[in-house]
Amino acid sequence: MEESTKMLIEQAERDLLHTYNRYQVVLDRGEGVYLYDIEGKKYLDFVAGIAVFALGYANQAYNDALKRQIDKLLHTSNYYYNVPAIQAAHKLKEVTGMDRVFFTNSGAEAVEGAIKSAMKVHSGKGTGGRSEIIAMEHSFHGRTIGALSVTGNAHYREDFETIDRQVRFAKFNDAESVRALVTENTCAVILEVVQGEGGLIPATTEFLKEVRSLCDEKGILLIFDEIQCGMGRTGSMFAFQNHGVKPDIMTCAKALGCGVPVGAFLMTEETAAKSLVPGDHGTTYGGNPFAAAAVCEVLRQYEERDIPGHVKEIAPYFEKKLDEIAAAHPCILQRRGCGLMQGLVFDRPVAPVIRAAMDRGLILINAGADILRFVPPLIIEKEHIDEMAEILEQAIRETEEA
Numbered sequence: 001m002e003e004s005t006k007m008l009i010e011q012a013e014r015d016l017l018h019t020y021n022r023y024q025v026v027l028d029r030g031e032g033v034y035l036y037d038i039e040g041k042k043y044l045d046f047v048a049g050i051a052v053f054a055l056g057y058a059n060q061a062y063n064d065a066l067k068r069q070i071d072k073l074l075h076t077s078n079y080y081y082n083v084p085a086i087q088a089a090h091k092l093k094e095v096t097g098m099d100r101v102f103f104t105n106s107g108a109e110a111v112e113g114a115i116k117s118a119m120k121v122h123s124g125k126g127t128g129g130r131s132e133i134i135a136m137e138h139s140f141h142g143r144t145i146g147a148l149s150v151t152g153n154a155h156y157r158e159d160f161e162t163i164d165r166q167v168r169f170a171k172f173n174d175a176e177s178v179r180a181l182v183t184e185n186t187c188a189v190i191l192e193v194v195q196g197e198g199g200l201i202p203a204t205t206e207f208l209k210e211v212r213s214l215c216d217e218k219g220i221l222l223i224f225d226e227i228q229c230g231m232g233r234t235g236s237m238f239a240f241q242n243h244g245v246k247p248d249i250m251t252c253a254k255a256l257g258c259g260v261p262v263g264a265f266l267m268t269e270e271t272a273a274k275s276l277v278p279g280d281h282g283t284t285y286g287g288n289p290f291a292a293a294a295v296c297e298v299l300r301q302y303e304e305r306d307i308p309g310h311v312k313e314i315a316p317y318f319e320k321k322l323d324e325i326a327a328a329h330p331c332i333l334q335r336r337g338c339g340l341m342q343g344l345v346f347d348r349p350v351a352p353v354i355r356a357a358m359d360r361g362l363i364l365i366n367a368g369a370d371i372l373r374f375v376p377p378l379i380i381e382k383e384h385i386d387e388m389a390e391i392l393e394q395a396i397r398e399t400e401e402a
Ligand SMILES: *Cc1c(COP(=O)(O)O)cnc(C)c1O
Pocket: 106, 107, 108, 109, 111, 140, 141, 142, 143, 192, 196, 197, 225, 226, 227, 228, 229, 253, 254
């Protein structure tokens, strides 16, 4: 490691709150599916800022769209209309099939809004008031207090559980366990269509259909968190579209802005008619002209380049390569996931593999201690998958020998 890198890391560790154990690298710029650190070392990126940079780095059309918007108008309050937000909302409705959009600054903020929307529907007027939420074990919905409260993984929730949120956790892909938790007081069910942080676990169609009909039967709102699995990652624009099951409320973020911080929650007209009204919810930055311009350009490129189609085409090759690696190494127990959202389950912590891959110029990340997670840019081609597989093989072999 060069002296300048060392000094920057030391300074960061003095100044930043220590909430991350960061890898010992200072990233500087990107180009397509590659990143470069300040020493000029090149990395193949199979993380994409955790499922964010779907369209690749140094995407000229995207950068130009942002620059044009910067020169025009960065921010107005949500008390006024602006053209990019109007266009972004319209496009997002089209690709989700939902009817109403609220833009946020992050995924967690979208989850907060989704929970509030459901709470509002069942706030008491006409329906008697309901306050319980059913979430899933191993789920992840964000780090703010509200989003944390529906996060199933206790590791994230411990130490912050002083507020009684009336959240119950059901078994993912087990509709009977959801049904068993339903009471007169159940307001909403929230779930990820493919669990991300929880270990790359896709919901089954059967499970989603049963939960949908359970919710219909009991007047419970169904919330799908598509923050990680949405935006083309599974080969459909949104993962729920693979199953023919529609939520009442959904969340979106991560790849929605491809680097500009923006999220959204959306709902059906029927839900909106009973939910938030002026004064109930707001955000200063959410969907400002800059963020909305990013959403417009991202969705334009998704359509022009048929990103979901590309994912559908390339994913089987990706799965085949990962299956080959899994078969060659007894320390890998399983491959699972969907599209370009994949995980290799190890019988041991994967941190050494990630470090060894990084040394060799491949960026990977974990999901839990024992799962290697792959959420690459959605524009990867076979050659990048081959390159990844080769480096990963070496990294696994090296850690097996150690
Ligand atoms: C990342 C993520 C979130 C939280 O998004 P932030 O932008 O980090 O707040 C919520 N839900 C899921 C499924 C996620 O993957």
